[in-house]
Amino acid sequence: MRIEILNSFTGDNKKDIDTTNADGRAAAAKMVEDMLRSGSAIFLEKEVNGETYTYRVTKYDAASNKLTIRLDSFVPVDADIQPARSARKKHYGTVSPEVGRTVSVAPRSGG
Numbered sequence: 001m002r003i004e005i006l007n008s009f010t011g012d013n014k015k016d017i018d019t020t021n022a023d024g025r026a027a028a029a030k031m032v033e034d035m036l037r038s039g040s041a042i043f044l045e046k047e048v049n050g051e052t053y054t055y056r057v058t059k060y061d062a063a064s065n066k067l068t069i070r071l072d073s074f075v076p077v078d079a080d081i082q083p084a085r086s087a088r089k090k091h092y093g094t095v096s097p098e099v100g101r102t103v104s105v106a107p108r109s110g111g
Contacts, residue, residue: 001028001097003042005104019097025062032060039107044069046100048078058092066094
């Protein structure tokens, strides 16, 4: 998984984590969890039917190597995205992080 981190203290940055093994997936889960907890927004940019759409990432599951994304009514779902089966979570889906570009935007630092 590659996450491009924008607006970090050191400028734009890229983190590459090998998610083909359990240790890499655990590191990716911790990184995503820490970023979301700190107030960063994480997005997955994915091309669907020739157009690029942006999905908000809410979680990364290390066991399945899937990102949980928010599905809004104006954003299409394709074969790569698995909508949640639960009616309670109907606005969410899962997708492999490798199907698109993952970008994080750090929270605004005071001033």
